[in-house]
Amino acid sequence: xxxxxxxxxxxxxxxxxxxxxxxxxxxxxxxxxxxxxxxxxxxxxxxxxxxxxxxxxxxxxxxxxxxxxxxxxxxxxxxxxxxxxxxxxxxxxxxxxxxxxxxxxxxxxxxxxxxxxxxxxxxxxxxxxxxxxxxxxxxxxxxxxxxxxxxxxxxxxxxxxxxxxxxxxxxxxxxxxxxxxxxxxxxxxxxxxxxxxxxxxxxxxxxxxxxxxxxxxxxxxxxxxxxxxxxxxxxxxxxxxxxxxxxxxxxxxxxxxxxxxxxxxxxxxxxxxxxxxxxxxxxxxxxxxxxxxxxxxxxxxxxxxxxxxxxxxxxxxxxxxxxxxxxxxxxxxxxxxxxxxxxxxxxxxxxxxxxxxxxxxxxxxxxxxxxxxxxxxxxxxxxxxxxxxxxxxxxxxxxxxxxxxxxxxxxxxxxxxxxxxxx
Amino acid sequence: xxxxxxxxxxxxxxxxxxxxxxxxxxxxxxxxxxxxxxxxxxxxxxxxxxxxxxxxxxxxxxxxxxxxxxxxxxxxxxxxxxxxxxxxxxxxxxxxxxxxxxxxxxxxxxxxxxxxxxxxxxxxxxxxxxxxxxxxxxxxxxxxxxxxxxxxxxxxxxxxxxxxxxxxxxxxxxxxxxxxxxxxxxxxxxxxxxxxxxxxxxxxxxxxxxxxxxxxxxxxxxxxxxxxxxxxxxxxxxxxxxxxxxxxxxxxxxxxxxxxxxxxxxxxxxxxxxxxxxxxxxxxxxxxxxxxxxxxxxxxxxxxxxxxxxxxxxxx
Numbered sequence: 001x002x003x004x005x006x007x008x009x010x011x012x013x014x015x016x017x018x019x020x021x022x023x024x025x026x027x028x029x030x031x032x033x034x035x036x037x038x039x040x041x042x043x044x045x046x047x048x049x050x051x052x053x054x055x056x057x058x059x060x061x062x063x064x065x066x067x068x069x070x071x072x073x074x075x076x077x078x079x080x081x082x083x084x085x086x087x088x089x090x091x092x093x094x095x096x097x098x099x100x101x102x103x104x105x106x107x108x109x110x111x112x113x114x115x116x117x118x119x120x121x122x123x124x125x126x127x128x129x130x131x132x133x134x135x136x137x138x139x140x141x142x143x144x145x146x147x148x149x150x151x152x153x154x155x156x157x158x159x160x161x162x163x164x165x166x167x168x169x170x171x172x173x174x175x176x177x178x179x180x181x182x183x184x185x186x187x188x189x190x191x192x193x194x195x196x197x198x199x200x201x202x203x204x205x206x207x208x209x210x211x212x213x214x215x216x217x218x219x220x221x222x223x224x225x226x227x228x229x230x231x232x233x234x235x236x237x238x239x240x241x242x243x244x245x246x247x248x249x250x251x252x253x254x255x256x257x258x259x260x261x262x263x264x265x266x267x268x269x270x271x272x273x274x275x276x277x278x279x280x281x282x283x284x285x286x287x288x289x290x291x292x293x294x295x296x297x298x299x300x301x302x303x304x305x306x307x308x309x310x311x312x313x314x315x316x317x318x319x320x321x322x323x324x325x326x327x328x329x330x331x332x333x334x335x336x337x338x339x340x341x342x343x344x345x346x347x348x349x350x351x352x353x354x355x356x357x358x359x360x361x362x363x364x365x366x367x368x369x370x371x372x373x374x375x376x377x378x379x380x381x382x383x384x385x386x387x388x389x390x391x392x393x394x395x396x397x398x399x400x401x402x403x404x405x406x407x408x409x410x411x412x413x414x415x416x417x418x419x420x421x422x423x
Numbered sequence: 424x425x426x427x428x429x430x431x432x433x434x435x436x437x438x439x440x441x442x443x444x445x446x447x448x449x450x451x452x453x454x455x456x457x458x459x460x461x462x463x464x465x466x467x468x469x470x471x472x473x474x475x476x477x478x479x480x481x482x483x484x485x486x487x488x489x490x491x492x493x494x495x496x497x498x499x500x501x502x503x504x505x506x507x508x509x510x511x512x513x514x515x516x517x518x519x520x521x522x523x524x525x526x527x528x529x530x531x532x533x534x535x536x537x538x539x540x541x542x543x544x545x546x547x548x549x550x551x552x553x554x555x556x557x558x559x560x561x562x563x564x565x566x567x568x569x570x571x572x573x574x575x576x577x578x579x580x581x582x583x584x585x586x587x588x589x590x591x592x593x594x595x596x597x598x599x600x601x602x603x604x605x606x607x608x609x610x611x612x613x614x615x616x617x618x619x620x621x622x623x624x625x626x627x628x629x630x631x632x633x634x635x636x637x638x639x640x641x642x643x644x645x646x647x648x649x650x651x652x653x654x655x656x657x658x659x660x661x662x663x664x665x666x667x668x669x670x671x672x673x674x675x676x677x678x679x680x681x682x683x684x685x686x687x688x689x690x691x692x693x694x695x696x697x698x699x700x701x702x703x704x705x706x707x708x709x710x711x712x713x714x715x716x717x718x719x720x721x722x723x724x725x726x727x728x729x730x731x732x733x734x735x736x737x738x739x
Contacts, residue, residue: 214709241709245668247440248658250433251703258426275564276660283573283659284429285583300563303556304660308484309569 046369049088053121054079054359056352057114057129057139058154059106060097068131070345071153071352075128077333077340078356087364092123093356098135106132115139119146125374126151126359128352133157136182140174144181149375151358152184153351156319158220161396165190165220171396183378183397185354185388189217191402192293192317193224195420196265197234199317199406200291202418205262207235209288211252211277213268214241221293222267237261244272249280257286264288269295275304282309291315297407297414307412314409315417320347321405322416326387333387350387357386425582430700436588438696439595440657443650444673445680445688446602447510447643453683454619454639456526460533461513463670464540465644469506469651470661471547473498474567477655478554483568491570495656502648510644511637518640519633537666544663564662567655591657598649599689602642606685615639619683679719681732690730695719 056075058068072095084091096114100107111130118124119142127143130136131154140160143150159166160174160182174182200208208229212222219241229236237259242249256264264286266277274296281290290313292301297318302310323334323345333353337345362377382392391401403421407414444466451459476498482491513536521529549561556563571587606612617625618635626632654669655661676695680687695715702714722730 211708240707243708243711245664246711247654247665247669247672248437248660249708250437251430251700252708254426254429254433254700255704255708270560270563273564273660273662275566276658279566279569279659284433285575285581298560300556300560303560304564304566306484306566306569306659 046373048368050090050369051092051123052086052089052125052363052369053092053094053123054126054128054356055094055096055114055118055124057096057098057111057118057127057135058131059099059135060095061099061101061104065099067154067346067348070347070349071131071355073337073341074153074333074345074349074352074354075356077337078353078360080340081336082357082360086360087367089363089369091360091363096129098130098132106130106135108135108138111135111138112142115142119143119148124148125363125369125371126378128153128355128359130155131348133160136160137174140182141176144174144179145176147177147179147181147371147375149359149362149371149378150182151355151378152182152186153355154186154348155184156186156189158188158190159216160184160188161398162188162190163396166216179375180379180393180395180397181375183358183381183393183399185358185391185399185401186348186351187319187402187404188398189293189319190220190224192319192404193221193226193267194228195402195404195406196221196291196293196317197225197228197232199315199418199420200229200263200265201232201234203263203289203315205234205289207237207259207261208263208265209237209256209259209261210239211264211266211268212239212241213244213266213272215244215268215272217269217295218267218272218293220267222265225265225267242273242277244268246273246276249273249277250284253280253284253286256281256288257284261288264290266290266292266296268292270298270301270304271295274301275306278305278314279309289313289315291317294318302409302412302414307409310409311411312409316407316409316414317420318405318407321350321388321403321419322347323350325405325416325419326350328387328389329385330387330389354386354388426704429582430704431697432582432584432588434697434700435693436591436657436696437699438693439592440650440654440692441669441672441676441695442689442692443595443598443646443653444669445676445692446599446685447646447650448670448674449677449680449682449685449688450615450639450643450646452677454615454636455518455529457518457529457533458674459643460530460670461536461540462510462643462647463666463668463673464537464544465506465510465513465666466647466651466654466669467544467661467663467666468509468540468547469502469648470567470655470665471544471565471663472505473502473652473655474554474565474661475547475550475552476501477568477570478552482570484570486570495570495652499649499652502652503645504648506648506651507641507643507645510647511641514637514640519636522633537670541663541666544666548663562663564660567659567661569659571656587657591653595653598646599685602646603685605642611635611638675716675719679722679729681729684729684731687729687731694730 098106098111100110118127127150133155136155159170161171210226212219297316362374366373366377384390388401391399406418406420408417447462517532518529549558551558573585576584614630614635622632676691677688680691698715702711706714
């Protein structure tokens with residue numbers, strides 16, 4: 001038994017030694033050798049010129065492709081504007097698909113294979129992706145262990161980066177190396193709670209009753225909402241968690257009616273029975289307005305509620321900015337995008353563009369074909385102006401830029417009302 | 424005080440709806456000792472049929488009173504026939520061949536039927552109809568148009584008893600009374616009671632037990648069909664998974680009232696409705712189910728046979 005254990009240990013050591021040895025043989029490839037790359041890079045340093053590869057892993061098959069196409073176009077535009085150069089390096093870009101025809105959506109197997117392929121390719125120095133938070137959960141630990149930086153244009157699930165916002169083992173489970181490796185240029189879900197509170201105050205509310213659907217998403221957002229409301233002097237007159245499977249909420253609404261709030265905030269999604277919440281407010285004669293996060297930003301919410309029950313009294317926050325509301329460099333981006341591709345970018349196009357710009361700037365600043373140096377450069381990234389305005393990354397790897405949109409339901413449709421910021 | 428009164432009203436109206444569903448449970452259990460898990464899902468399917476009909480007829484909150492006065496009874500009749508017929512067919516195809524089998528066999532079959540109905544509901548919700556959101560989100564809750572007026576009968580008072588509440592309560596009471604009279608006064612009702620008491624003796628007395636059981640499923644299903652339309656009109660949201668929660672409440676109402684007992688099921692439904700409302704008001708919505716089922720357990724500990732149940736209903 002003992003002998004077998006030893007044998008296993010020896011063969012494992014050999015298996016590890018071979019790629020490391022191969023890595024040492026070629027100076028050019030240094031810092032890209034699987035498990036030990038972080039340390040190796042830190043001590044050695046890579047080449048200072050040559051070719052560097054940036055890859056993206058986004059759903060290119062099935063329904064996600066419309067959004068992914070805009071992100072890929074954004075990445076290509078950023079590279080074209082940089083003339084495919086980052087410092088002394090020539091940048092090569094590869095557009096990888098993390099979806100499969102079988103699933104018609106992102107596929108865990110494909111995403112795992114992409115992450116593996118990126119880690120093993122010594123020329124890959126930055127990984128842009130993913131769009132789906134579920135896919136990010138798969139590739140994040142793999143890339144992190146290899147010290148390969150990941151820049152996300154689309155993941156909004158809070159637990160990917162923020163301690164205490166997701167499961168108890170998040171986000172540490174995604175950081176086996178102990179260092180940050182995942183950075184996102186798109187604001188996380190929980191910010192919607194904070195921005196919702198500020199927007200509500202701007203809309204003239206003095207008091208609010210907070211409801212949540214008692215799940216990860218809704219409760220997290222409602223917690224942040226309640227905290228922010230307290231900070232800015234919007235009085236929270238009550239807080240309740242409701243059963244998203246309950247038949248109706250007239251009793252809760254009657255209770256709320258007695259407190260006479262200006263607004264009801266619902267942390268939850270259409271699937272959490274948001275439509276019933278909207279209806280039962282009116283059914284008991286509660287005239288307060290309703291605000292909800294982007295889990296209700298879909299036409300199914302309007303169908304479930306009945307448009308006549310929402311018109312003019314329902315406000316929804318959304319974690320993105322519609323392209324036609326971008327200003328400054330953002331407007332320039334939209335203009336250039338239109339010139340290059342002959343159409344308007346979808347909402348996420350600009351995030352693909354900015355993610356690529358971050359990668360290019362970090363490679364140029366690192367000045368070395370070394371994953372750790374480039375990762376550190378992304379961590380230290382700071383811009384005074386971009387298509388999304390000035391931003392850097394905070395201690396969790398989240399963008400400090402926080403601009404979202406506020407929408408109102410009018411005549412059975414969502415209508416853009418205002419840009420929201422966390423100031 | 425006013426809030427208290429309001430919660431009592433809400434509790435009673437909601438309880439009425441639970442009671443309607445509970446009746447179908449209690450009838451089938453009373454006669455077969457089968458917990459028909461598919462009952463809640465049958466109710467769900469009938470509500471999808473009701474919404475489909477509402478969509479086909481183009482009814483909405485703005486429809487005229489006269490057209491609604493014709494259309495709603497028509498929809499009720501179609502849903503009652505559909506649900507009653509479907510329940511009868513399920514009994515004929517699934518439960519009847521298992522009549523002599525151990526009690527667990529039909530129980531597990533009922534769970535199977537429940538899942539089949541639920542999947543059928545999911546498929547139904549994906550139909551490309553306006554009322555189903557053009558089929559873009561099959562699993563999403565579906566809005567049921569607010570066809571009954573929410574006008575407050577008490578005028579400007581902040582205490583609300585709406586026309587809608589009244590329609591729900593009166594029509595449910597009428598159906599319950601009719602059912603009660605049917606079971607106590609007609610020959611078939613008498614045969615049902617006899618079969619419930621002792622199927623073997625009933626058969627010896629010349630009662631066609633299978634026919635009586637079939638009729639019981641038919642009536643239980645018809646009640647689910649009626650409940651489905653009332654639910655749609657009152658709650659205004661339907662969902663392919665709603666059969667589970669409603670079935671659970673209805674089953675609990677039936678047990679609380681004394682399973683197999685028709686007035687008991689109505690009382691059980693009302694008690695559940697009231698407890699729900701009062702616990703939301705005075706304890707907190709997140710504790711609704713804990714409070715509700717805690718009290719129910721306490722009641723059953725002291726009255727295991729349920730509120731109206733008879734203690735010794737022997738089965739040979």
